[in-house]
Amino acid sequence: xxxxxxxxxxxxxxxxxxxxxxxxxxxxxxxxxxxxxxxxxxxxxxxxxxxxxxxxxxxxxxxxxxxxxxxxxxxxxxxxxxxxxxxxxxxxxxxxxxxxxxxxxxxxxxxxxxxxxxxxxxxxxxxxxxxxxxxxxxxxxxxxxxxxxxxxxxxxxxxxxxxxxxxxxxxxxxxxxxxxxxxxxxxxxxxxxxxxxxxxxxxxxxxxxxxxxxxxxxxxxxxxxxxxxxxxxxxxxxxxxxxxxxxxxxxxxxxxxxxxxxxxxxxxxxxxxxxxxxxxxxxxxxxxxxxxxxxxxxxxxxxxxxxxxxxxxxxxxxxxxxxxxxxxxxxxxxxxxxxxxxxxxxxxxxxxxxxx
Ligand code: ATP
Ligand code: MG
Numbered sequence: 001x002x003x004x005x006x007x008x009x010x011x012x013x014x015x016x017x018x019x020x021x022x023x024x025x026x027x028x029x030x031x032x033x034x035x036x037x038x039x040x041x042x043x044x045x046x047x048x049x050x051x052x053x054x055x056x057x058x059x060x061x062x063x064x065x066x067x068x069x070x071x072x073x074x075x076x077x078x079x080x081x082x083x084x085x086x087x088x089x090x091x092x093x094x095x096x097x098x099x100x101x102x103x104x105x106x107x108x109x110x111x112x113x114x115x116x117x118x119x120x121x122x123x124x125x126x127x128x129x130x131x132x133x134x135x136x137x138x139x140x141x142x143x144x145x146x147x148x149x150x151x152x153x154x155x156x157x158x159x160x161x162x163x164x165x166x167x168x169x170x171x172x173x174x175x176x177x178x179x180x181x182x183x184x185x186x187x188x189x190x191x192x193x194x195x196x197x198x199x200x201x202x203x204x205x206x207x208x209x210x211x212x213x214x215x216x217x218x219x220x221x222x223x224x225x226x227x228x229x230x231x232x233x234x235x236x237x238x239x240x241x242x243x244x245x246x247x248x249x250x251x252x253x254x255x256x257x258x259x260x261x262x263x264x265x266x267x268x269x270x271x272x273x274x275x276x277x278x279x280x281x282x283x284x285x286x287x288x289x290x291x292x293x294x295x296x297x298x299x300x301x302x303x304x305x306x307x308x309x310x311x312x313x314x315x316x317x318x319x320x321x322x323x324x325x326x327x328x329x330x331x332x333x334x335x336x337x338x339x340x341x342x343x344x345x346x347x348x349x350x351x352x353x354x355x356x
Contacts, residue, residue: 018200069137069144072100078153078188078352081198084142088352098134099147104157127187129180131201131211144274150201150209155262157351158202164265167304171334172341173200174325176208181255181322184210185248195254196235204350206342233269233280237313238288249316252325256311260295263304270291303330 053191066291071090075097079086091098099198106234134149152158155173159165165173177200190212192199199212219274237253239246250349269286270277278286294310307330310320 016227025172030282042083043339069139069330072098072146073243074100076352079198079261089146095153097149099149099260101138101145101147104141104143125183125188126184127180128207129176129209130183131209146209148209150203151350152202152204152208152345152348153351154198155200155202155208155258156197158345158348159197159262159265161351165262167263167330168334168337169341169344170259170262170304171331172206173208173262173338175331177210177255178322178326178331180210181248181251181327184213185251189245191248192254194235194253196253197256198257202345204346206338206345213237234269234283234285241284241288241317249319250322252311252319252322253313253316256308256319256321257293260308260312263295263300263308301329301330301333303333 003042013307041077071092073092077085077201078099079249081101084104086099086101090096090099108270131150133145134148135146139197156269175193178193181192181195184192194212195210199210201209202211202213233241235254235257237246237250240250257268267277269283292309294312295308297305307325307328310325311326315320320328
């Protein structure tokens with residue numbers, strides 16, 4: 001029956017901000033954390049689902065928040081991470097595309113709580129530089145998250161196509177990621193913990209958005225014991241590697257490494273003359289013991305070199321904040337390049353080989 005409603009318009013409302021309330025698990029297996037309800041039927045934000053439709057909206061529009069896995073048909077698998085697969089899916093009623101990220105979970109209660117926190121942060125995000133998580137399902141040990149589909153993939157996907165990203169474009173990327181980080185750090189008060197090229201997604205409109213809070217980092221740490229390590233620690237700050245306390249500045253280190261990698265076209269800790277990657281331990285030792293990497297002054301502008309240096313200081317206190325970096329001369333220098341970046345990504349192929 002649902003398939004006979006092709007013109008029905010699904011309006012996806014971004015849920016409201018969370019309120020801090022204690023969490024608990026009911027006898028029926030529903031996990032409640034504040035306004036977030038999670039059970040085998042899926043995840044709901046009570047405040048968003050229960051609220052009356054605003055004027056001009058149909059009640060069905062608000063029900064859009066309650067769609068279920070059976071309403072989504074798979075188009076193709078578009079990515080694989082350490083925790084599961086990401087599929088491009090189409091909502092049967094509306095034809096809208098989403099990315100459905102499945103994460104296999106075999107975790108204890110406390111980790112599930114952390115994941116619930118991530119979901120709540122995602123769902124409540126009202127920031128254009130953060131990937132929207134419209135809905136989530138938790139069933140049979142798999143969390144499925146219905147995410148905004150970013151049709152140009154991640155910065156990692158883009159780097160595979162273009163090898164390096166020129167400074168004017170990088171400044172546009174930086175501006176957007178920094179706005180997302182300002183939101184996470186200053187408004188949401190969360191540390192992302194896993195800033196890396198595959199977690200910065202791009203669409204054909206030239207928008208760059210941050211995705212994946214906490215979940216992949218949690219999975220990676222639980223997998224580290226199991227010999228399935230795939231490099232999540234590459235962008236980790238020295239203070240985290242040595243097991244010290246860390247804060248928002250840890251994200252700035254990771255961000256600086258990512259941007260430097262985009263500029264020079266290789267992971268900064270892989271020496272140009274060396275074949276392959278350093279071993280896991282060599283890498284960690286290099287991050288902790290060696291001076292931080294820098295942009296080569298003969299290939300990059302002084303503004304870019306100074307920007308990278310402001311991010312990858314080994315001493316966290318010496319690193320700039322996301323808000324300070326937004327005012328950096330490197331960002332100011334290319335303030336008017338948004339359209340050029342949009343045209344660049346518009347002309348890139350979608351890395352997923354799907355003709356939509
Ligand atoms: P890890 O799991 O080790 O952290 P990862 O970030 O690459 O690695 P996923 O988050 O599962 O793993 O994502 C895998 C890939 O799926 C990404 O690199 C990207 O190409 C694609 N992807 C993820 N989310 C989206 C999305 N919302 N829109 C489009 N593509 C996406
Ligand atoms: Mg990811």
